[in-house]
Amino acid sequence: MLIGHKKQLEFLRKSIENRRISQALLFAGEDSLGKKKAAFEFLKILNCRAEGESLKDKPCNLCQNCKLIEEGRHPDLLFIKPENRVIQISKIREAQAALSLGRQMAEYRGVVIDNAHLLNSQAQGALLKTLEEPAKNTVFILITSKPFMLLETIRSRCEVLKFYPLPYNEMEKSFKAAYNKYKAEEIASALFVARGRPGIAIKALADSQYLLREKAMFAEIGKIIGSGIFEKFSFVKSFLDKNKDAESINEFLDALTLCLRDLMQKKLKVYSNYPLVSFKEEVIEKFSFEKISQAVEFIEKIKFLISVFNVNKRLALENLMLEI
Numbered sequence: 001m002l003i004g005h006k007k008q009l010e011f012l013r014k015s016i017e018n019r020r021i022s023q024a025l026l027f028a029g030e031d032s033l034g035k036k037k038a039a040f041e042f043l044k045i046l047n048c049r050a051e052g053e054s055l056k057d058k059p060c061n062l063c064q065n066c067k068l069i070e071e072g073r074h075p076d077l078l079f080i081k082p083e084n085r086v087i088q089i090s091k092i093r094e095a096q097a098a099l100s101l102g103r104q105m106a107e108y109r110g111v112v113i114d115n116a117h118l119l120n121s122q123a124q125g126a127l128l129k130t131l132e133e134p135a136k137n138t139v140f141i142l143i144t145s146k147p148f149m150l151l152e153t154i155r156s157r158c159e160v161l162k163f164y165p166l167p168y169n170e171m172e173k174s175f176k177a178a179y180n181k182y183k184a185e186e187i188a189s190a191l192f193v194a195r196g197r198p199g200i201a202i203k204a205l206a207d208s209q210y211l212l213r214e215k216a217m218f219a220e221i222g223k224i225i226g227s228g229i230f231e232k233f234s235f236v237k238s239f240l241d242k243n244k245d246a247e248s249i250n251e252f253l254d255a256l257t258l259c260l261r262d263l264m265q266k267k268l269k270v271y272s273n274y275p276l277v278s279f280k281e282e283v284i285e286k287f288s289f290e291k292i293s294q295a296v297e298f299i300e301k302i303k304f305l306i307s308v309f310n311v312n313k314r315l316a317l318e319n320l321m322l323e324i
């Protein structure tokens, strides 16, 4: 089930209505927002066979096309994802071979490439060629949190759809309806750590250890921001002792960005229906808006350096600590 992203879906429905279906779409936005679910939802709408239903009532989720796409077993749906954090050219070649065979039962074939930024350069070259000579009735959907890692020539061939974290109200409404076997407090905690990312809320509800860890991380970051250099560096040390992989570091950096956003909101004293991380008054005063936005930019830089160049993580994080 897709949670939120109504505007994006509306845009895609309109493209069907106006018969202007893009042959290549790029769904960009941070991880865990539901971009992949949105891709499948679009392919279901495109191929739904519900008789007499208007477009806005599609997908029916009952016809054979809807069911097979939902289960990821549709013969006209190709799903490509990285193996060991890379997508090799062989995957693109397999897709090209499958496309040359023609459609089986869908009106539109779909090629969904998850984490498309992990296509290596040969694979990107091969994909570009395919996009330049588009097969009829075929839609490519590239999903990524790092569009800047794709060739400009690929990006320019795609219609880009941006995805954003969902507002709290929308998350609360959807989760209370769809996950009603959980208590209201459990849902509230999951939504606090999820910060508008449905995938994280689902993970937090399913895994209480993960939820506790995330909550502890937000509390710790709340304490670290604005604290002394000794506390910050010992935090980096103990964090890296426990978390060595790039993914955990990325999660930490995302959480730090979210905490800095909270700090910004506290400074602005704007109303937020989101539960915010707590900060001491002196920390709120100490940070200027400029300093906060500089720190957020610095985090983006570090994320890029860690994901692309495999820089020394301890040094990177220590440098970051000097910014907060």
Ligand SMILES: [Zn+2]
Binding pocket: 047, 048, 049, 050, 059, 060, 061, 062, 063, 064, 065, 066, 067
């Ligand atoms: Zn259907």
